Amino acid sequence: KAGVTQTPRYLIKTRGQQVTLSCSPISGHRSVSWYQQTPGQGLQFLFEYFSETQRNKGNFPGRFSGRQFSNSRSEMNVSTLELGDSALYLCASRAGFPYEQYFGPGTRLTVT
Amino acid sequence: AQSVTQPDIHITVSEGASLELRCNYSYGATPYLFWYVQSPGQGLQLLLKYFSGDTLVQGIKGFEAEFKRSQSSFNLRKPSVHWSDAAEYFCASLGGTGTASKLTFGTGTRLQVTL
Numbered sequence: 001k002a003g004v005t006q007t008p009r010y011l012i013k014t015r016g017q018q019v020t021l022s023c024s025p026i027s028g029h030r031s032v033s034w035y036q037q038t039p040g041q042g043l044q045f046l047f048e049y050f051s052e053t054q055r056n057k058g059n060f061p062g063r064f065s066g067r068q069f070s071n072s073r074s075e076m077n078v079s080t081l082e083l084g085d086s087a088l089y090l091c092a093s094r095a096g097f098p099y100e101q102y103f104g105p106g107t108r109l110t111v112t
Numbered sequence: 113a114q115s116v117t118q119p120d121i122h123i124t125v126s127e128g129a130s131l132e133l134r135c136n137y138s139y140g141a142t143p144y145l146f147w148y149v150q151s152p153g154q155g156l157q158l159l160l161k162y163f164s165g166d167t168l169v170q171g172i173k174g175f176e177a178e179f180k181r182s183q184s185s186f187n188l189r190k191p192s193v194h195w196s197d198a199a200e201y202f203c204a205s206l207g208g209t210g211t212a213s214k215l216t217f218g219t220g221t222r223l224q225v226t227l
Contacts (some may be wrong), residue, residue, distance in 0.1 A: 042217060042220065045215065098163060101158075101215060
């Protein structure tokens with residue numbers, strides 16, 4: 001069974017721009033979560049989607065948003081990029097609760 | 113709010129030596145606990161998990177972890193470390209219920225293996 005895939009793997013954007021990241025979960029997994037990883041803040045939860053509905057949200061500004069499609073694929077959008085948004089963005093999927101989450105390779109976003 | 117603490121930021125061991133990485137959690141209810149490993153520039157790979165039952169759990173790559181409720185700990189161990197084990201290790205707990213759940217991670221322990 002294929003793992004979690006994320007595209008693109010690397011991205012360079014300019015401050016003020018917006019960006020969309022994509023995540024395809026493991027087949028059959030209906031839950032997708034997003035995490036931000038930075039050297040200073042570590043791994044932080046952004047949000048979780050289940051059956052196209054956001055079920056949980058972390059402590060991030062409204063510039064960070066997401067959505068999930070009927071095929072469980074998910075996208076994350078960051079508007080008005082700031083230098084501090086430079087990070088590794090990780091997507092994870094799971095079959096349900098409390099099953100384990102499986103992570104994708106991440107998208108490395110650099111904001112200049 | 114739940115929290116996960118990994119007291120050791122960096123650990124160096126010799127190849128062939130035993131390893132123990134510490135993890136302490138803070139959560140009122142029965143915790144669901146995990147250990148993940150991350151190689152540079154990569155995503156997180158699940159090593160093992162604890163949900164309930166036997167407090168000693170076995171994982172991949174020869175790792176095991178022991179859940180001790182009295183000490184609020186979930187330490188990761190390996191009897192003999194290989195050079196390929198050099199990576200960053202994260203302990204995490206799953207909080208919330210059902211679909212409104214999230215992983216809370218520790219700050220990670222970077223493992224260096226000397227030959």
